Amino acid sequence: MHPRLPQRLLHRIPVRIRHYWKLLAVCAAFLVACAVVFSTVRVAPLVTSASDNNGDQVTQDVAGSTDLFDATRAHKVTLTFKDADYQRLLDEFWDEGEKEFLEADITIDGTRLDSVGIRLKGNSTLSGLTRNGQSRPGGFGGGRGGQLPQRNGNGGFPGGGQGALPGGDQQGGFRPGGGFGMSSLKAEEPETLPWLIRFDEFADGRRYQGHREIAVRVAGMGGGSTVLNEAVSLNVLAAADQTAQRYAYTSFTVNDRPTTARLIVEHPDEDFADTLGGSGVLYKSLATGSFTDQGDDPTDYADDFKQITKKGSQDLQPVIDLIQWVNGAGDADFDKHLAEHVDVPSFANYVAVQNLLLNSDDMAGPGRNYYLWYNLKTKRFSVVGWDYNLSFSGSATTGPHDTTSMGGGRFPGGGNAGANGGALPQDFQPPAGMQLPGGGRGFGGMGGNKLKERFLASTAFKATYDDAYRKLYKKIYAGADALNILDGITKVLGTVEGNNADKTRSDADQLRNLIVQRTEHLAGDAVITDG
Incomplete structure (x- = not known):
């Protein structure tokens, strides 16, 4: 007999539950016991194979x-x-x-x-x-x-x-x-x-x-x-x-x-990863990430990176190792051993081009817009850029060693962050209800990346960066390549159904003016002229 309940309440319980209440009670007790016993056990994903196969079959x-x-x-x-x-x-x-x-x-x-x-x-x-x-x-x-x-x-x-x-x-x-x-x-x-x-x-x-x-x-x-x-x-x-x-x-x-x-x-x-050359693993940086050491448990990095390729045969451990090393290495160690972790010439090109294109939302921006490519042969990382809809969004006079991201020394539009070092002004009040991305981490939740910051701050890599910057400037600006590319794209856009000709003309004119100003300003910079 069911434990005593008021008759009017008893009949509200479905018949099957009344008949099997003892079995249900035992099952519930078992689940509670499991929760108590295993709640402190840390579960981490395991990789059972060291192969480099994607396992994604294309049938059509x-x-x-x-x-x-x-x-x-x-x-x-x-x-x-x-x-x-x-x-x-x-x-x-x-x-x-x-x-x-x-x-x-x-x-x-x-x-x-x-x-x-x-x-x-x-x-x-x-x-x-x-x-x-x-x-x-x-x-x-x-x-x-x-x-x-x-x-x-x-x-x-x-x-x-x-x-x-x-x-x-x-x-x-x-x-x-x-x-x-x-x-x-x-x-x-x-x-x-x-x-x-x-x-x-x-x-x-x-x-x-x-x-x-x-x-x-x-x-x-x-x-x-x-x-x-x-x-x-x-x-x-x-x-x-x-x-x-x-x-x-x-x-x-x-x-x-x-x-x-x-x-x-x-x-x-x-x-897309197949076009990057060699065998490797592609990881996407997430907007909620912080590139900070969060311990050894891979699940603690779920908000930082998402593995795109070779799931099941590779894991997130190389990224965790990189994050921990970048955050823990002393300056001398960083300078001496960075090349063991990162493809330095490739990284110098990445950082230089973000500045050249005034991309205010790169790997150090609020959106953390980048991917990491881990070469399984060399065991080194390269950075792959992504999401350039905030490029050309800063000041034309930004110099090679000025920070263009929202998380650095300049705000989008060219203003200097001054003593805040990339933080929002103390008296800044966002519009009513506005929630800044990133959960309040970095630049008011709006950027910063330790790898990029340490690389640019180190005198050991200044010559490598300057050389990359100089070469890329010549390819992008010096020969009017960017202007010619803009004109070609604008011409194609004019033939697309649904295009607004007036807005296209206005946008193209503004972008053309910025490219001209940037070309002229950088032409006189010491990084360009001293090379």
Whole structure:
């Protein structure tokens, strides 16, 4: 007989539960015991093989009609999906912050693929997203029903100019569409949102021209409505023989919505890793990361890095070893042994080019926008750049040894951080409800990277850096390469359906002026003239 309960309460309990209450009680007691006994046991992922195989089988590679990343021509992409599925995707993002895939059909340059996966992409990028005029919890609105902060008369937010954080004078910076995290996005306009398109999400083993994923980049972060700054950056990087993703401009139509011109970019996935040369492991730095020593448990680094390739055959240990060494080595040890951990010439090129392109959100920026490539043969790391929509966003007069990232000595727009060393001014008050990325770590939660900082601070690597800077300046600016590339890209963009000719002209003019100013200023710098 069930323990005595008031009769009216007893009959509210389902019959099956009343019949088997003893068995259920035993099961519950067992679960409680397990929780008590094993709650202090640390569980760490194990790798059972030392192979370097990805284990990702490609069963279908759709050829298409035209090279998707032929940047010399306009492309055409259409997406169709059910609105009910889209609303469920938004519900999941709004309530849980999860970016789930929804099933869609896509047509690329006339080639149709059914059942691809698409999801929202970005962190700070999506912080300005609204739905029915209201921001989501954790966005700038600061909670359900919160309103976005109102822009001031200059197009920026209170306390800053043209969407930039306080402290920046524009000084030629290319910021026609707003600054970091200040893009205005509406859920009702899916044709304007940042998307990740995955070809095998609902069709195992499928690729499109060898690509598993492509990214549809968003306008308005630092490059205006055209994202010309990112396209130019990717092009000049490739022209200077630096690692960069491929890109193209395309018309972009979602369901029966208006067509827009969008920038699509090769996503650094397993297939991109195959282009990096040799056998290695690709790791993505996460915006929530800090590059600080958090002990030996790999699970404690889950917010810092995500392993992209060779899952199951390799693990995160090489990254943990690098982080611990960089944070623990003395100055003499750092200078003497850095080359055992990092490909120094490659790293010097990476750091130099971020300065040259005025990228205010590189590996030391708030978005921690970079990947680590670990060469399994040499046992050394290289840094792979990613996400250049905040390039050309600083002062044209930034010098080779000035810091361009938001986490360093200059704010985007050219203002100097002064004694704060990259921290936000003590009297800075973000717009009502604005939540700074990164959980408050570094630069008010907005940047810093120990590897980059120590490398630039060391006199042992100054000559290596200066030499890399000088050579890259000549490739990017001295021969007017960047200007010629800008003109070529602008011409192609003008042929894309959905392009706004007036905005393209305005963005191109501003970017052209910045490139000219930067070229002229650096031409007289000692790093360039003394070489």
